[in-house]
Amino acid sequence: MKDHLAEIIIAAVIFLAVSAIGFIAARWRRPDDMGHLNEWGLGGRSFGSWITWFLVGGDLYTAYTFVAVPALLFASGALGFYAVPYTVIVYPMVFVVLVRLWSVSHKHGFVTPADFVRARSGSSTMALLVAITGIVATMPYIALQLVGIEAVLKSMHVDPTWALIIAFAILAAYTYQSGLRAPALIAFVKDALIYIVIIVAVIYIPYKLGGWHKIFDAADAKFAKTHGTVLNPGNQWQYVTWALGSALALFLYPHSITGVLASRSRNVIKRNMSALPAYSLLLGLIALLGYMAIAAQTTPIKTNGKADNNTVVPQLFDQMFPHWFAGVAFAAVAIGALVPAAIMSIAAANLFTRNIFKEYIKRDATPRQEAAVSKVASLVVKAGAVLVILLISPQFSIDLQLIGGVIILQTLPAVGIGLYTRWLHRWGLVAGWLVGMGLGVWMLYQIPNPATNHVHFGGSAFPLSKWFDPTSIGLDAKTQVYVGFVAVVANAVVAVIVTLICRALRASDGVDTTSPDDYLSDADSKTPPPLAEDQLPEPVPTS
Template identity: 30%
Template sequence: MMQGNLTALLVTSFIVLTVVLIGFIAGRDKSSRSSVEEWSVGGRKFGPLLVWLLVGADLYTAYTFLGLTSTAYTGGSLAFFAIPYTIIAFFISYFYLPKLWKVSKEFKFTTLADYAKGRFDSKFLSLLIAIVGVLMLIPYIDLQLAGIQDTLRVAGTGYINIQVVVIISFLLVALYTFFSGIKGPTYTAIIKDILIWVIMLFLVVSIPMIHFGGWGSMINKIVVESPELLTIPTTGPKGIPWFLTASLVSGLALFMWAHGATGVLTAKNADTLRKNAIYLPLYNIVLILVVFLGFAAFHVLPEGSDPRFALLNLIQVSYGGVVQGLAYATIALASLIPCSIMAIGASNLFANNIYRDFINPKVAPAKLTLITRSMVFVVIGLALIFGMLFPTALVSLQLLGVSGMVQIFPAIVFSLFWRKQTKQATIIGLIVGLVVTFTVSGTGMTFGIYEGFWGLLANVLVLVLLNPLFVKKINRQSNPIMAQLFTQQDN
């Protein structure tokens, strides 16, 4: 690894520490940690702009920038599946998130598992959803960890002990999350977003100028010298079927993630979410252009460079210390801030749907709030330990995260519209979906299709086929949640 750049390192540290400080200031008002509802979903008071920032902060993480550029570097245009994926995710969210938000507001749900428990009168289904949520989220937090680790390695090799600095920065994030709750990542996301837009647009404009003489000449060079990068491959293990199923499945899974759901539940009304479904795709303007930097790296960096560092090394060879520092800080923040939201989501699932429902049902609200907040340290601690001890074992879980998460889609979204959906068929479908996903991935029998698609297909088939067997039992059953979902015609 090349020696880091001291100016870059100082700029990065200064920005990151300032933002952490703002994270603490965001929660100076004691009410931000007065209840689980305040701490985790900000008392459901956020308007369209804050929700936009928060969901954007969830989505456009360090992994997005580093992972997609490295995929572009090695796999060409397959990396662009992220565009249809997010566009579809926001579009379909228009139809179900307002409904989900309303019922959650009415019954004070703070997690998707809460909703499933109420909708189906099933603590077991809720437990299953909570376990899947936490299990898939920890490897995802580790991806962010790897993001900041790589950034520090490029910026600080020769100056700092990378491991120690990574641990310190994650503990700082855990502390401000514990202290400020959701307000921490929301207010710091403002700075992160401004930096992302400014820095990423700057990179997109200046890197082609520095190395190719401009955007047009860069595209011409890619068209002439490496046209294979510019289309989805039609041969090889991943082609168009993979691209389509990966887009669809990831799009369905997006708001099933605990951190996605947390962001959504902060909204102050259903209309906020409808407006966000309209505006959120605009975020992709940055993304689509950044992926091209992976192609730029392909032509600029020496052959045999580590694809994982494609974007970081490209920045390193293109700029002086200050710009490098600003870019590294942006990526570091894009890893730390989403981590905070993910930790809130996972802690909430653990404290509410595992601890309260199964271990100590009589827990007092004040104590539950404290336990939820303290879980942040456990979640981030686990992520740190796993990330540092078993970095390779995590890779398969990370790859399966989306495929695993999407399996709760029928339990959460179908059930908003389908009155006769039974808990038995939903639970069996979910389990079959998980088993099929892991089997397909374990045996490598994907047939060029995204793993989660096979799981979801099995999941939905089982649900639809088995549901009539149980439907008699619930025909006359109802509960307050179903009453709100299915009797109110004004929606």
Template identity: 40%
Template sequence: MRDPGTSPGTGPGLTVPGARPPAGTDRRGSPALNRGGTIRHAIAAGFVLVVGCAVLAGARRPPSDELPHPVHWALGGRGLGTASTCLLLGGTIYTSYTYIAVPGLMFGTGGLALYALVYTMLLSPLIMILLPRLREIGAKHGLITAADYVRLRHGSHPLALATALTCILATMPYLGLQVVGMTAVLRSVGLAPDSIAGCAVLVVLFLAFALVTQPGGLRACARISLVKAVLIGAAVVVLLALTLARLGSPGHIFQLAGGRGAAMGESFGVPPQNFTAYATLALGSALAQLMYPQVLLVAMASKSKDTLRAATTFLPAWSMTLGIWAFFGVAAFAAGIRTAAGHGELAVPALIRELAPDWLAGLLFGALAVAGLLPAVVMVMSMAMLFVRNIYVEYLNPTATPKHEVRAARGPALAIMAGAIAFALLMKPQDAINLHLLGGVWILQLLPAVAVSLFTRWFHRRALFLGWAVGMISGTGLLGLRGFSTVVDIGGGAVHAPVYVAVIALALNLAVAALLTPLFDALGVPRGTDGTAGGPGFERRGSKYAFVVE
């Protein structure tokens, strides 16, 4: 998800729509809300109660007779049923930043934000087409990460290393944004995230979840996902009831928002000239989401391909909740909520502070915190496994046992969590968002080597590697030269079309791979052995040890 930093308003507080703002304030700045210590304590109590319940739900050690193994720790033994897969997949894709940034985007830019809803709706059919097939190959050959699959399918160590590094590099800012989402909650209760108290709260939250998930792995995350689903569902119902009771019917709210937007020269519709940007943002974001390692990890953990397909049919329910959260962004705009310039993510927390009693606000903020902590932990696990299996073991310790892999993954997991907190605290929110946009461009460049190769082996492995390099360089360059603008105009003369940068980079990636494949074949460059078609299997670099999972 993204927030372009064009959020309207500045500080919490309901005002009469159309009324002049208080003296000394405008749409871009207002005094901070100052509420008493007793109120903060009430909010803190509700926050701690909700987060504590989530931690207790996941606190269960693995069976004593179960040997440490990456498949058990990172994939839950590939035994997640339909309900667990659905809850964990939805809980991983729909993050706290999603629930904060999408309404913030509606609050700041209007109808263009609806691309996020379209892209989440596109996810279900795309997952059904791609991920069950990848899950079957992974289960058959003992694969855990996307880099494992690339190494086996294409027989290419450089391409597998590029896949692992791209996944880690692109996911780190995504992980950092989960922390940014939680800092928005802290700011809304008057606690500066970069203060000692704010840092302490973030560290304690992550440590609590780390202590639960370190021994339990993905199984603990699956249990917490049930708590998240209940919390988010309850939060939607409660906040919707409060909004309608205070502001009137949805039609009235949209009418108020439309009137305020018209007065400011803004619209909650999608301008016709932005249609190509809207469409490519939706399609590119959906394809990119499939390549993130946390999504692939959950898909690999499902009990079977049929289980994964059945679980995917329920994902639109998560999109429905996201649509309601987007409506809260419209409600905040209609109500005259104001946030600091570039902080549209504060719109919904400000709305909660204004509409809910303090004890209830604390519960709602706790729900948002759990919504961010769960996907953050799954991201950490997926990145730790990529580092251990595809970098540490592949190049430094090829004879490592499965038990050693699990132990080796826990250290990097804690380091990644610490890095995410530092990332979010040391960087400005807008810089973090820009890096996340860049991460989306990067992760999409894995589509040919991973998703396309599930259906064809026509592309040469070296052509895929060079196509990946061209896509990474061109996407990074376009985004950087355009000041991190997500769309660029293409065309000439009187014909111009704004297009998502990641889609342009992917097109160049595929074009290079398609042009070079016949050339490499004509030159007789070896293609490499396809391990998924009865080859030698997944072997570690420099070792004859073949990794096999019973």
């Protein structure tokens, strides 16, 4: 540990300084009363373009970006670049979608996507399924942030167990006090640190290694037998479905929607969706750290006798940077984990409070009681994430995000399609969710991972050979596809079929409490009603 003393001190000082900002955030733009989910969970719905840009960017580009993506390139080559195109294609897709969600949520005071589904479909059952799905999908994403911190701690030869517990205890404390304002304020520091570290890395490390041609030559040499620096026939469909499925899933996550709903106007969202692709350029540079590690002959730290590829980037920084700057880089990774983890825990807590506690446990809950329950729920979510990461293999990181995507994609018909049409019957939505979720979990169960000794749930890429001979339709025998993509297609097909049956039988549908104008309203059209008056419609008995 003595060899890493400078790194530990610098990283700890920066971490504590940022934590102090988190506590100070409680006084930043402080309202008269924080005892409302509008204030604690959505920052008063008052964030402008700059704050939203850093908040949403800090939320979407996480420790997963810094650790798991370069680790996948280090181990598997070009397949790891799937994360770049999906963050490019997602913003044009959601440019017009998210403003509709913001408008209807602003008009009715919705706090969660399940609030919207409850009002749009008239189905308390579907809203409950959306809430549970959001909470379950968010848990592995929070755990993934811990993977980044854990990798940094290992590289500094610090016992990760107690350090993780302490770090998340601090995170829990300032999130409990400051709500969404804490990660919004910290995101400025987080993004500044990450930009500095990456700009230095893509200039300094290639210079030390003899140039970019040496880096790509080293990658070519490592993947010569597997042709890993380009896609091969066996993984092309995996790459395409990973990218498209991840793009469709990204803004279905509760934490992504939370950042959007905290914006103060439709124009703020439009400007952000136009500017956020700048982060994709940064992501491409971050991904190349995996190839730099190959050229630098970086050795991952071994855990239980097996190489932990998640430590590749921290080990590269430790190997190539002076100790003081490595400490700055380690702090950037750790803070890059804390910002999204805070937003995710708030989003999951809001889902529990609004769509489970208030809907099924205490329908007459006051705004202050809602805020109190949400604060406690956020603590429980963080504690659960810590337990998850302490109990699973750390080499499982990339699939923590991809498996979470399989789960959250099943809300696409209810949330995404529901923003444009109410044609899908509420029972069609429920049936589609059940089939999509069941198929997705079954397919995940069938996937092993010999590298991590996982017999089941070992990945998210499903071999088509388990169902039929891919060569019979002109595909490579080893062709794999993303489970989430297959599951959501099945979800949509079943939803359409059941809808047609329900329409033919004239089955009762729920009541839509939104109107077409609600999806086009802006900040000056109507202020969200106080949460004390913002009651969701009574459940439809047949739902």
